[in-house]
Amino acid sequence: MVASAVLLAGLPTYAAPAKVDPPSVDLTLGPGGSATLTKKVTTPIIPPNPDIVLLGDTTGSMIDVLAGVAANAEAIAGQVMDTQPTAQFAVAQYKHHNDGALAFSVNQSLTGSVGAVHAATQEWVGQAEGGGIPASDFVNALYQVASGAIAFRPDSSRIVAWFGDSHSEDPSLGHTMGQAIAALKAKDIRVIAVPIAGTDGGGLDSLGQASAITSQTGGVMMPGTSPGAVAQAILDGLENLDATVTHQQVDCAPQLTTSLSPASKAVPSGQAVEFTETIGVKEGAKPGTYHCKAKFLVNGAQHDLVQTITVRVPGVVVHDVLTYEGKTVKMPVKLDKASTTPITVHYKTVDGTATAGSDYKAAEGDLTFTPGQLAKQIQLQILPDRDYEEGKETFGVEFTQGGTVIATAKVTIKEHNGGSCGASAIRLLDKDVVAAGSGKHGCDTDSSSVAAKKLGAGPVAVQVSAVSAKTGKGASSTSVGSVKITVLGQVVEIGAIESHATAACGTGKPSAGSRVGSVRINGSEVEVGSGPVTIPLPAGKLKLNSTTTTADSVTRRAVTLDTVLTDLVIGESRAGCVK
Structure with missing residues (x-):
């Protein structure tokens, strides 16, 4: 007689699912940098496939x-x-x-x-x-x-x-x-x-x-x-078979170097193994985002045990600068993202129409950003020129890593002409949109204009029309045909805006003035007059006809919107005397 069968109890329910921990890695490394990671692979309780x-x-x-x-x-x-x-x-x-x-x-x-x-x-x-x-x-x-x-x-x-x-x-x-x-x-x-x-x-x-x-x-x-x-x-x-875990790296960008240790490891099914991986970026790798995958096999079989690796190589952000003879230029140098390892950037000045030794002092060196650091600066010495030179002269600054040029900036040297003038018709987040002159030195003839423009930052949206900025002959001026500002549900409409500033160097103090045609907030008229006015808004303050003066300079701002996240200036004229 055949004995009656005993029904089995089944697989245990305590086993963790097969997985790689962490399933993805996101690193920020500079050229020549590396990071060491621990990868934990939990094996399946039953071998895969x-x-x-x-x-x-x-x-x-x-x-x-x-x-x-x-x-x-x-x-x-x-x-x-x-x-x-x-x-x-x-x-x-x-x-x-x-x-x-x-x-x-x-x-x-x-x-x-x-x-x-x-x-x-x-x-x-x-x-x-x-x-x-x-x-x-x-x-x-x-x-x-x-x-x-x-x-x-x-x-x-x-x-x-x-x-x-x-x-x-x-x-x-x-x-x-x-x-x-x-x-x-x-x-x-x-x-x-x-x-x-x-x-x-x-x-x-x-x-x-x-x-x-x-x-x-x-x-x-x-x-x-x-x-x-x-x-x-x-x-x-x-469920008690040993699981031998091996690995291979696939789809790795050539800018990366990777190694995993040990080559293989065996554990009872359902248990976890750990591997140590070193990920590096080759010298000379350009800024960008690079990828690699670590694929793990269990007893040689696929089991979708894959870890994705993203390595971001920071870029260097620099901007052109305008300066004058005899000045020291402080040029900010920034990374577009913080690194987890030190990053060294080499810089060197390069002649243009301006030449080292006669127009500026040659400079070369290294900037090392420590982990988490985003900003540094270099100083460039501009030499005084005894002879007046019409126009502008320029030289460059090259930034390299591992011999690869990753960023350049241009330095423009202007001749002093006795006064300082600048006009900024529109400025948003400290960035001039329509401007003329440097605002620091020189009152050379300069102008800029646009028929209409839309711009925005954070909660602020701006529409302007008939915008112009001018400098020349010791004076600066701006004009804006109309402005519409939308901020956090409020609509501010402003009529024609004008501002001007004059530096009568040697004969009197600098002077300035401005005019704001009309102001409507959510359709309601607001009286503004010609004097300074501050209008509170839910998002901040709207300031009209504000003036800042020093012993030898004046700055007039027709309209200023001051919020926690965004600063907007419309119709700024500046003038002063150079000492």
Whole structure:
């Protein structure tokens, strides 16, 4: 009589899902910089993409065992597929060579159908006979599995889950145990052996054969198991296979250098391994964003264990500057993003129409930004010129890393002409949009104008029309036809705006004035007059006709919008006398 089957308990629920931690890395490094990271890979409790061969001893002494496994075959396959949905199963059996054609046979080739697996194991029960000799021919069966009887998928984790109750002939149908082990290893097939206790087969590992096969193939030897517990022992064996994790780096930008250590690491299934990776940026790499991937394989099989790496190389931000003879220029040098490692930038002046030694003092050196630092500055000495030179002269400053030019700036030297004038019709966030003159030295004739322009910053949107700025002959002036400012739901409409400033150097103090035609806020007229007015707004303050004076200069601003996030100036004229 066949013993009633014992339903298996199933896979444990405590195992963490397979993953890479962290799944992505974002670094900011300069050329020549590097960072060392720790990658933690949690392995799957069941090897990825498994091809599992259920190999059973179907001699007569195994009838109760076969009935138990067959009753649980669908549960075994289903529970494995819950963890690894791409799993496939094959079913094969072996007896003694005296049993002729049934000494080894394949009941079911690899399939993803749990129903087909169940049907194949039911064939075992119907064919459970033969044997009668305290030996079998599992050596031949394992050799055949590794030598083409099962068509394993190229990228699969290959496993034989084998159970029996007697040792094997050796040689077995012409194949030695050494040949069988060699064939299994050549195909990267690991063997789980489940010895059956309590039958008259004499013991699967009575000659140490099963222990040798499992140890040399990287498999696992389960403890002696009662006939009703074989199905659970098969699942337990699948979750106790060692997981060997290897890695490869793919799609890496040539500007990056990467290394991972160690090359491989083995842990029991479901446990985590750690790797140390060093990521570097080659000298001379230009500013930009570069990518790489670290792909991890478990027992040589893919499992979507990929970590993405993003490396950002900061760029250098510099701006052209305007200066005058005899002055010292402070040129800001900034990184567009902070680095996690020190960054060194080399700078060097380069002649243009201005020449080192006669117009400026040559300069060269290194700027080193410490981690997190964004801004530094260099000083450039402009030499005085005894002779008046019409127009402007220029020289450049080159910024390099590893010999690669990554930024340039131009220095323009202007001749003094006795006064200082500047006109800024529109300025937003300290950036002149429509302007003339330097505002520091020189009252050369200059002008700038636009018919209309839209601009904005943060919560502020601005529309202007008929905009102009002029300097010349010791004076500056601006005019704006109309202005519309939208800030946090409020609409400020301003009519014609004019401002002017004059520097009568040597004959009187600088003077300035401005006029604001009209002001409407959300459609309501606001009286402004010609004097200074401050109008509170929810977003800040609107100031009209403000004046700043010193002993030798004056600045008149027709309109100023002052908010926490944005400063807007419309109609600024400046004039002064150079000492």
